[in-house]
Amino acid sequence: MTVDQISPVADRPGGGRAAPSDAGRASAARRPRVSMTARRHRAFYLFTSPWIIGFLLLTVAPMVYALWLSFTTFDGISPNWKYVGLGNYRELLNDPVTWDALGRAGLFAITSVPLSIIAGLALAVLVNRPVKARGLFRTLLYLPAVVPPVGAGLAFKLLFDPNSGATNGVMTFLGFEAIGWLADPYVRYVLLMTVLWGAGNVMIISLAGLQDVPRELHEAARIDGASAWRTFRSITVPLLSPVLLFQTVTGMIASVQTIMPLLLAPLGDTSGVTTVPQSNYLYMMHVFAQYFALGRYGYASALLWVLFVLILIATGLIFKFTSGVVFYNVDPEAKK
Amino acid sequence: MRPQAGAPLSRRRFLALSGGGAVAGAAALSGCALQVSSGVSGSGETVTVMVNSGDILPEQVQQAKQALGIKIALVKYDITKLIAMLTSGNPPDLVRGVGAVDLPYFAARDVAEELDPYFARSGVLKLDDLDPVNDLWRFDGRTQGKGPRYGMAKDFSQDSMFWYNTAAFDKGGVDYPPETEPVTYEEWLESAKRLVQRKSGQTTVFGGSFNGLTRSTLLATMTASAGGSLFNDDFSRVDFTTPEARKALAWYIDYCRTKVGPSQIQPDPNGWDGPTYQAGRLGMSNSGYWLGGMIYPDKKLAAVSRLAPAPIFAGGERISACQGGTGLWMPRGAKNKDAAWRVFEWFFGEEPAKARASGGWGIPSLKSLRPLMPAQEDYQKRVLKVQENELKHFSVVSFTPYTRADAIDALFNQIAPAAMNGQISVDTLAGRLNSAINEQMKRGKEQVG
Numbered sequence: 068m069t070v071d072q073i074s075p076v077a078d079r080p081g082g083g084r085a086a087p088s089d090a091g092r093a094s095a096a097r098r099p100r101v102s103m104t105a106r107r108h109r110a111f112y113l114f115t116s117p118w119i120i121g122f123l124l125l126t127v128a129p130m131v132y133a134l135w136l137s138f139t140t141f142d143g144i145s146p147n148w149k150y151v152g153l154g155n156y157r158e159l160l161n162d163p164v165t166w167d168a169l170g171r172a173g174l175f176a177i178t179s180v181p182l183s184i185i186a187g188l189a190l191a192v193l194v195n196r197p198v199k200a201r202g203l204f205r206t207l208l209y210l211p212a213v214v215p216p217v218g219a220g221l222a223f224k225l226l227f228d229p230n231s232g233a234t235n236g237v238m239t240f241l242g243f244e245a246i247g248w249l250a251d252p253y254v255r256y257v258l259l260m261t262v263l264w265g266a267g268n269v270m271i272i273s274l275a276g277l278q279d280v281p282r283e284l285h286e287a288a289r290i291d292g293a294s295a296w297r298t299f300r301s302i303t304v305p306l307l308s309p310v311l312l313f314q315t316v317t318g319m320i321a322s323v324q325t326i327m328p329l330l331l332a333p334l335g336d337t338s339g340v341t342t343v344p345q346s347n348y349l350y351m352m353h354v355f356a357q358y359f360a361l362g363r364y365g366y367a368s369a370l371l372w373v374l375f376v377l378i379l380i381a382t383g384l385i386f387k388f389t390s391g392v393v394f395y396n397v398d399p400e401a402k403k
Numbered sequence: 404m405r406p407q408a409g410a411p412l413s414r415r416r417f418l419a420l421s422g423g424g425a426v427a428g429a430a431a432l433s434g435c436a437l438q439v440s441s442g443v444s445g446s447g448e449t450v451t452v453m454v455n456s457g458d459i460l461p462e463q464v465q466q467a468k469q470a471l472g473i474k475i476a477l478v479k480y481d482i483t484k485l486i487a488m489l490t491s492g493n494p495p496d497l498v499r500g501v502g503a504v505d506l507p508y509f510a511a512r513d514v515a516e517e518l519d520p521y522f523a524r525s526g527v528l529k530l531d532d533l534d535p536v537n538d539l540w541r542f543d544g545r546t547q548g549k550g551p552r553y554g555m556a557k558d559f560s561q562d563s564m565f566w567y568n569t570a571a572f573d574k575g576g577v578d579y580p581p582e583t584e585p586v587t588y589e590e591w592l593e594s595a596k597r598l599v600q601r602k603s604g605q606t607t608v609f610g611g612s613f614n615g616l617t618r619s620t621l622l623a624t625m626t627a628s629a630g631g632s633l634f635n636d637d638f639s640r641v642d643f644t645t646p647e648a649r650k651a652l653a654w655y656i657d658y659c660r661t662k663v664g665p666s667q668i669q670p671d672p673n674g675w676d677g678p679t680y681q682a683g684r685l686g687m688s689n690s691g692y693w694l695g696g697m698i699y700p701d702k703k704l705a706a707v708s709r710l711a712p713a714p715i716f717a718g719g720e721r722i723s724a725c726q727g728g729t730g731l732w733m734p735r736g737a738k739n740k741d742a743a744w745r746v747f748e749w750f751f752g753e754e755p756a757k758a759r760a761s762g763g764w765g766i767p768s769l770k771s772l773r774p775l776m777p778a779q780e781d782y783q784k785r786v787l788k789v790q791e792n793e794l795k796h797f798s799v800v801s802f803t804p805y806t807r808a809d810a811i812d813a814l815f816n817q818i819a820p821a822a823m824n825g826q827i828s829v830d831t832l833a834g835r836l837n838s839a840i841n842e843q844m845k846r847g848k849e850q851v852g
Contacts, residue, residue: 143486144512145850164817228672230605245604250668333670334816341816342667359483360813361843362806 130375137369142362155369165353165370169377172323172350179262180318184311187269192299194270195277205274212267219264220330224249227257227331249331255346261327269314276310277303305394312393316382323378324351350374448742452731453478453485453495458557463755471749473742482809489514494734496743497750502539502556502728503620507638507804509732510542510553511851516733517551521744527752528555534768538799539728545637547801554732555751558765560691561793562616562726563624563713565591566698570707571598571608571686582789585712585721588625588654591687595663598686610663611687612676613655618819619811620726620802625651627724627800629716638803639848641811641840643833650716652829652836659823667816668823680704691725692790696764699777710786712793723796730768766790805847806840814839 112119137155141148159165194205211219227234227248235245248257280303288298304311328347332339340356341348354374357367447468452459452475464475478484480499488494494514500506509515522530536559543550565580572579575598580586586594595610615621622643623633631647634640643652658664664687665671665679673679676688677697681704688694698708713723731750737743750756752769760767760775763783767773777783802808818839822832 140846140850142846142850144489144509144514145847146512147850147852225672229669230607231672235605239603239605243603247669249670333667334674339816341813342670345820356813356817359809361810363846 133368133371136365137372139365141364143364148365151365155366156373158366159369159373165350168348168350168353171346171348175258175325175349176319176322179259179322180315182259183262183266183269183318184314186263186266187314188273188307188311190266190270191273191277192303195274205270209267209271211264212271214264216327217330219261220327223257223261223264224331249333249344251344251346254331254344257331258327258347261331262322269318272310272314273307276307280306308389308393309395312385312389315389316385319381319385320378323349323374325349326351326355328352329355447472447474448739449474449476450497450739450742450746451476451478451495452497452746453480453488454497454499454731455480458499459750459755466754467746467749470754471745473746475746489734489736492736494736496737496739497731497733497747500554500730500732501616501808502536502554502730503724503726503800504617504802504808506540506553506732507542507547507802508807511544511804514735515553516735516737516740518553518555518733518744518747519551521747522552525744525748527748528769532769532771534559534766534770535797535799536725536728536766537768539725540730540732542804545804547804548799554730555747556725556728556730556768557751557756558693558759558767559725559728560693560765561713561723561790561797562620562691563628563689563723564691564790564793565611565613565687565689565711565714566680566694566708567611567687567711568680568683568685568707569709570683575686579709580711582709582711582785583792585715587717588714589717591714592654592658592661592663595658595687596661599663606662606669607684609665609671609679609685611689612664612671612679612685613658613687613689614664614666615689616726617808617812618655618815619808620800622648622651622655622815623802624722624724624726624800625654625716627720627798628713628722629719634801634803638801639805639844641803641837641844643836644830649829649833652833654716656819656822656829656832659819660825666823668820692763692786693765695777695783695786696762699763699780699783705780705782708782710789712789713796721796722798722800723793724798724800726800728768766794803844803847805844805851810843811840814843 138152139148139150190208194201194208198204214222226232229235229245229247229249232248234248239245246253248254284302284306285298288302293301328343328349329340329352331347332343334342340352340360343352350370351374354367354370357363357370450473454477456479458480459475459477464477467473467475478495485495485498500509506515522528533555536556537552538548539556540554541548541550541552567580569579572594577594577597580591580594591611591613595613597610598608599606599610600608613621615624626633626645626648629647629650631645633642633648633651635642642648659666659668662669664685665676671679676685676690677694679685680688680690680694681697681701692710695710698705713721715721731747733740733743733747756767756769756772757775759765760772761777763777767775776787778787815836818835819832821827822829827835
């Protein structure tokens with residue numbers, strides 16, 4: 068292929084290019100002309116194909132497989148599994164443990180998501196101020212979010228161990244009675260504290276959003292005599308609302324899928340999932356127990372598909388109810 | 404219409420091509436997986452062994468290569484991975500398993516290879532040299548302990564025995580348990596209550612631990628000790644309401660409720676007794692002979708540690724079962740059975756077996772290796788004497804093939820805390836356990852056929 072053939076100049080109307088040679092004309096006749104748009108499409112698909120293939124292999128295929136499993140009694144190795152149609156879904160509807168676990172997961176999401184967003188936003192506001200060693204504070208506050216959840220879970224477990232943990236050590240030193248932090252009813256508070264452990268993630272994203280708020284708006288508000296709180300409420304929060312919406316949606320999805328209760332449980336093995344105290348026995352614990360402790364692959368897959376649909380619905384509802392309050396800071400003329 | 408070459412790739416066409424690519428990728432991945440136990444690797448054969456880290460050490464892998472000319476490829480034991488490998492028809496050649504509970508489950512599902520023909524022609528593993536514990540690896544289609552052999556224990560302990568710390572007993576002014584005659588479960592609990600030390604609501608020293616290897620094997624063994632059986636005749640149901648099973652259940656719930664030792668409602672952060680016992684924070688540890696492997700290297704600890712027989716119920720039969728019998732089994736679909744059997748012989752009868760026997764981490768599963776058990780120090784001789792006496796009371800407590808022990812434990816863990824916390828009675832608990840566990844076993848029976 069000659070440079071002429073692939074040059075964008077060749078496609079330009081009235082491109083003023085030199086007359087092609089006979090050989091060039093013959094070659095051009097043989098090969099179809101590749102338009103700029105086609106090449107753009109090809110490049111797009113070429114660059115996205117690793118992700119698309121991965122998505123199909125590692126997300127769509129397992130989901131379809133799980134959907135198929137959800138119509139069976141398959142347990143992994145037993146020879147006589149059978150199709151039960153919607154049997155697993157019917158059982159699920161009548162399983163009080165499932166509904167209790169789902170209720171707890173919902174309650175956890177409703178509590179933990181606002182908690183982490185408020186904590187993260189507060190930290191972001193603090194480290195956005197022009198204080199000394201700001202970079203150090205940002206690093207220190209973000210550091211816990213870098214710790215893997217397994218490490219964080221084990222650290223919390225040791226910290227809150229009723230007999231040898233530092234928390235009770237301090238309490239008894241101060242003359243208080245020790246508390247059974249890792250058992251009901253206190254373990255739910257320990258779980259919420261693990262949420263704050265990851266607030267650094269929210270802080271970093273909120274910080275990026277805060278730095279995108281035009282400074283002149285704050286200056287104008289100050290000139291108009293607005294208080295700091297009023298400025299925050301009427302300027303900062305509306306401009307941050309897309310970021311907050313993003314964090315609400317991703318936080319909700321992450322919170323209903325959290326494995327932290329298992330990491331705080333007495334036994335972290337397959338049968339140990341049911342040693343998770345009742346108040347921390349969230350929906351994913353139930354799924355985990357059905358899959359790996361009881362070997363009920365079919366029923367567990369049905370549980371997962373129901374969760375998937377519920378997450379879709381919850382996400383849709385969040386978008387619907389926030390559509391009037393989320394402010395997208397874009398130029399309306401930009402599309403024209 | 405055939406798309407024109409050079410025309411923009413439509414989304415539909417692209418997704419179709421990606422789907423094709425994904426299928427091809429999956430096939431390629433599957434092809435890679437198939438090579439795991441192809442059986443041939445360079446100069447020698449390769450045997451894939453799925454074990455826990457520490458079961459076969461890297462230097463033993465090298466040793467096997469030199470001694471047998473066989474390369475051992477180690478795969479970390481993971482039940483989920485094992486099931487995936489079995490399902491895909493690509494299992495390891497040898498797999499770790501807990502004889503007491505895993506064998507009936509896998510054998511009933513026809514995924515384990517019968518090893519009788521291999522034993523019959525083996526010059527290393529002779530049938531008359533096998534310790535009775537290896538009967539845990541036999542299953543006749545209905546009952547464990549009878550029928551063909553499917554595996555072998557690497558070593559074992561009688562898991563209802565317990566170690567005790569004489570220093571803790573001295574401090575608590577409690578008489579030492581006798582070393583030849585068993586105490587009753589009631590006496591054990593009484594001692595634990597006197598040994599436990601608490602301060603400001605914290606337990607600084609646990610009186611004793613008694614949790615068995617798993618809750619299901621513990622309760623099955625205790626029920627047998629009380630003179631009954633946790634399972635019905637065809638092992639398709641449990642019954643916690645029989646007098647014997649109820650007695651076992653009530654004792655265990657009492658143990659948990661009084662918080663004299665680690666339990667689900669008062670977990671030990673170490674996850675097992677070893678470090679707690681070593682730190683002098685545990686008066687009695689329900690661990691069999693194998694804990695000696697940890698105790699012996701610590702001379703100070705060894706000097707105050709003694710082993711005692713398995714407790715009995717007052718008036719009950721004296722039995723002392725093995726709740727583990729961890730060893731190896733060969734999947735029916737193993738690709739390289741002859742080489743796998745050679746590794747099996749080496750692991751159970753040659754250098755690794757001798758190293759295990761002299762380490763004190765368990766009783767060897769071959770009688771001929773018993774002289775290698777540690778007996779140089781006085782405390783080792785003392786322990787060995789207790790253990791030898793206890794072997795006379797060894798018995799196999801059969802387990803159900805219809806569900807994994809993990810499943811029974813999971814259901815127990817879910818239901819029992821209410822009783823441990825005093826919110827429901829033992830009778831209510833027994834009824835709830837029957838209902839949940841029998842439902843699980845019914846599903847298992849349907850699937851086994």
